[in-house]
Amino acid sequence: MTTAGPLKPLTDMKTDETGTIVDILGGEGVTKRLAAIGVIPGKTVKKISSISARGPVTIKIDRAQLALGYGMASKVLVKAAG
C-alpha cells in the first residue's frame, strides 16, 4: 500500500515526515549507543525537528521523544513512508 520512498539520513528528513529505520551507518560504538536507546533498524520514526543547520535532530520513536546529535542523526538511514 505504501510506496517506498528513497533512502535518506534522519538529517535530510522533513519535519513531521515519517519513515522506517533501515540501517545504521557507522561503527559498533555508535550502533551500540543508538540501540540502547531504542534506535534500531525496523522501527518507525517521525521527525519532530532540526534545531539548526548542523544542530541536533529530535524524533519520535515508540511514543518516546529522542534527541540525537547531528553526526549521529546523519548515520541513521531511513526509508521514508510514501
Added chain:
Amino acid sequence: MKILLMGNPNVGKSVLFSRLTGVRVISSNYPGTTVGFTRGFLRVRGEKAEIIDVPGSYTLDPSSEAERVAAEMVNTGDVIINVVNATNLERNLYLTLQLLERDIPMVVALNMWDDTRHRGIDIDLNRLEALLGVPVVPTAAIAGQGVRELVDTLPQARRVANPPQSRDERWVRVGQIIDQVQQISHKHHRWFERLEDASVKPLSGFFIAAAVLSLSFLVIRYLGESIIGYGMDPLFEGLWLPVLDRLSAFLGGGGILHDVLIGKKIDGAIDFVQSFGLLSSGLYVPFAMVLPYIVSFYLVLGILEDSGYLPRLAVLMDTAMHRIGLHGFAIIPTLLGLGCNVPAIMATRILESRRERFIAATLVAIAIPCASLQAMIVGLVGGKGWVYLAVVYGTLFLVWVLLGAILNRVLSGLSPELLIEIPPYRLPPWHLLFQKLWMRIWGFLLEAVPIVLAAVLVVNLLYLTHVFSLLADLVAPVVTGVLGLPREAITAIVVGFLRKDVAMGMLALLDLGARQLVVGSVVLAMSFPCIATFVVLLRELGLRDLIKSTAIMLFSAVAVGGLLNAILSQLGIH
C-alpha cells in the same frame, strides 16, 4: 537480603525508592537525576532488607559513568526489582531481558500504570507475566499505589537465567512480547504534546526558552527580595536588634567578647552586614541574605526539573555548547551550579567522556557563582548600581564561554554527541516538589550555617592575632598591584575558601569603590572554590586533574581580575 531497584533512566526508581523506604531522595523529570546510589531499608515479611536505588541505565553494556555504576552493581544483588515504564514498554523491555539473563531472582514493577489508560495503552498483565516468567506488579509510585503489593510480591521473585542472547535477538524478542501483550488505541494529540513539540522546534523553541528563562529569573529575584523585605529584615531589625542592643550594653559596648559576639559598632550602632560578630553578621548573612535566595532559586529549579523542561533546553543549547567542548546536556549541571557547585559537579557524571567531565566541572567551579555568593553579590554590588552587577555577571559569562572554547581547543580528543530521551511534560507533583525543596533548604541550613559561624569566628580570631597582616604582606603585590584591591582584601579571598558568602561580606567591611567591589566579586567567584566544592572536585576528577583545574583557576582569576581592573580604571571608575 539486598534488593536492587533497576531500570531505564527516568522511570521513577527514586520515587519508588522513597515510597519503599521512607528515605527522602531527590527525584526529577529528566534522565540521570540519580548518579550515585542511595541505600535504604525496608521490611519484607518482618525481615529487614537492604534496598539500593541504582542509577538508571538502558543496557548493561555501559557508555557513561552512571551506567557503569549500574552494570557493576547488578551482580551484587540478591533480588532485583526491575522498574519499567508502562507507558513505553517496548523501550524498557530490552533491559528487562538483559536482566533476566542473570542468575538473580527478579520482580517487575510496571510503574506509571495510572498513566496508561488516558494514553490509550492497554497491557495484558497475565500474559506479560507468563512471557517474562517473573511476577509483574503494576505501580504508580508518585501516587503511592501498588507499593505494598510490590513488597508482598518480593518473596515470590523468580530466578529465570535465560541463555544469553545477542542484541538483535533481544530486540526481536521485545517485539514479539509487545505484539502479544500491548494494544494501543489512537488518542488525539493532547495539548501537552503540542507544547512538547513546539519546545524543540527552532523558532517556537527559542521563544519558549527565552520566556521560561526570563520568567524564572524574575520569579527568583522578586520572591527572594520579598522574603528579605517582608520577612527577614523586619524580623532581624524589629526583634533581634533590640536583643543585641541589650547584650551590647550588658557587655559594656566593647572588648574582645563584645567584638567576637556582636562585632564592631558602625557609627555607634550595630550593623548586620558590617559589624561582623557571631550573633550579628554571623546570623544575618546566612538567614537574611542568602536563605531567601536559596528558597526562591530551588523552588524555580524544582519546577523546571519536574516539569520536564530541562532536557528540551539541553537540545536547544546543543549547537552552542559544542563550541565549549560540551554537548547540550551539560546545561543541566551548569544550572544546578547556580544553586550550589557541589551537586553540580556530581551531576557531571551524566556526561560520557572524561574530557567532557573535566571541562564541565572546571567551568562550573570557575565561572558559575553559587546562590550563596550570588545573593551577597546582588545585595552588595547591586547597591552601587545595576550596571556594576551587569559587569560582574557579564564577565563571568564571558569567562565561561572563552575558557570553555580554550579548553575545547587545548584538550585532546573530541566530545561525544548528544543522545537523550526527552521525557513528556508533566505537572510537577507538588508533594514531591516541596519535599525536594525542603531537603535542599535543610541541607543548606545544616551545612552552611555552622560553617558561616565558624568562618566569622576564625576571622575575628585572626584579626585579633594579626595573622592576616602577615599574610597580607606576602601577597600584597598581586592583590594591590594587579587587582587594585586594598591589602586587606586578601583576607576575604582566603576566607572564601570556607564560605563565599562570608568572604563577600568581608569585602563589604573594606569600604570599597564600585571598581574594587566588581573586581573583588569576580575574583572571589573565580578563585578557589569553597572547601566543599574542592573536596567533591577531588573525588570526581582525581588529584591530577584537580591540580590542573586549580592551576587554571588561579591563573584565570588573576588574569581576568587584573584585566577588569585595568579596563575599569581606564574608564575612570573608582
